[in-house]
Amino acid sequence: xxxxxxxxxxxxxxxxxxxxxxxxxxxxxxxxxxxxxxxxxxxxxxxxxxxxxxxxxxxxxxxxxxxxxxxxxxxxxxxxxxxxxxxxxxxxxxxxxxxxxxxxxxxxxxxxxxxxxxxxxxxxxxxxxxxxxxxxxxxxxxxxxxxxxxxxxxxxxxxxxxxxxxxxxxxxxxxxxxxxxxxxxxxxxxxxxxxxxxxxxxxxxxxxxxxxxxxxxxxxxxxxxxxxxxxxxxxxxxxxxxxxxxxxxxxxxxxxxxxxxxxxx
Numbered sequence: 001x002x003x004x005x006x007x008x009x010x011x012x013x014x015x016x017x018x019x020x021x022x023x024x025x026x027x028x029x030x031x032x033x034x035x036x037x038x039x040x041x042x043x044x045x046x047x048x049x050x051x052x053x054x055x056x057x058x059x060x061x062x063x064x065x066x067x068x069x070x071x072x073x074x075x076x077x078x079x080x081x082x083x084x085x086x087x088x089x090x091x092x093x094x095x096x097x098x099x100x101x102x103x104x105x106x107x108x109x110x111x112x113x114x115x116x117x118x119x120x121x122x123x124x125x126x127x128x129x130x131x132x133x134x135x136x137x138x139x140x141x142x143x144x145x146x147x148x149x150x151x152x153x154x155x156x157x158x159x160x161x162x163x164x165x166x167x168x169x170x171x172x173x174x175x176x177x178x179x180x181x182x183x184x185x186x187x188x189x190x191x192x193x194x195x196x197x198x199x200x201x202x203x204x205x206x207x208x209x210x211x212x213x214x215x216x217x218x219x220x221x222x223x224x225x226x227x228x229x230x231x232x233x234x235x236x237x238x239x240x241x242x243x244x245x246x247x248x249x250x251x252x253x254x255x256x257x258x259x260x261x262x263x264x265x
Contacts, residue, residue, distance in 0.1 A: 009137045009145065010106045014099050014215065016222040022146055023193065025164060029144035032160055032188035036060075036153045037142030041093065041131040042110075044117055049091065049131055051139075051157060057088045057179050060151045061166045062140060065119045066211040067098035068230075069148035069165055069196065071203035072242055076169035078126035080176060087180040088152075090128040094120050095140040098147040099219065101212030109135055152179060162189045165196040201245030204230035 011018065030037070041049040051058075061077065063070035081090045094117035100106040107113035114132050121130045133139045143151060150168075152161040152175050161175035171190030178185045204226065208216040219227045232252075233244035 012106055014218045019223055026144050034159050036157050039139045044130040054155050056155050058153045059088050059090050061092045062095045062149050063092055064097045065123055066104050067147045068200040068204040068207045071207055072200040073167035074124045076167055081126050081128055084176045091131050092128050093131045093133055095133050099211050099215040101215030103212035164191050167196045168192050198245035198249055199242045201229045201233040202241035205234055
């Protein structure tokens with residue numbers, strides 16, 4: 001079973017080791033070709049989802065309302081669900097809070113985690129299935145406890161594709177199209193980093209406000225560049241949120257080029 005850090009799974013305060021661990025899949029974690037862990041998940045619809053008996057392909061997406069990557073994945077997931085939802089069941093799984101704060105602390109029991117899942121459903125919407133992992137993250141840890149990873153599983157219960165971020169719409173679309181058309185997958189996983197992370201910066205301020213003041217304080221102490229990036233992205237508030245981070249990056253590159261040219265002159 002994989003773990004993110006040496007800290008308990010239900011950490012109360014976000015720290016730099018959590019972010020560093022989120023940047024790559026654990027080499028020991030289940031990968032494409034491996035079976036999905038055998039668990040039963042409670043859904044907000046009142047049913048039990050048994051991963052040992054999947055009648056059709058399932059796309060499992062991890063998320064929480066305090067995760068900017070999850071917020072940035074909402075629109076891509078809704079678009080993908082519109083295209084492939086008839087053939088593939090989209091299941092968004094409430095896991096631990098990525099940035100717990102004063103208003104949304106780390107859930108310590110199933111009832112609290114279920115209420116957090118209801119908030120997650122409000123955030124993403126789109127008619128997908130919403131499930132709740134247990135407080136100790138049995139399903140989450142059984143795969144790889146990343147905050148917003150996505151796993152495409154076939155009807156035999158085998159992982160056929162995984163993406164470290166569910167906001168990688170292109171990578172997920174390629175995999176879903178291959179599965180529904182019964183074609184070979186062009187690749188087995190996506191580890192795209194820069195685009196998804198820059199796209200999340202425009203959501204970070206809102207997510208931290210949702211979590212509560214403690215979340216911003218912890219991020220300032222553990223990864224101040226991320227918080228500065230979010231504040232910088234907010235300057236471009238007239239742009240859609242997903243474009244604010246890339247706009248900040250472009251503006252920074254242009255400014256650096258101007259400064260370099262002035263120094264050379």
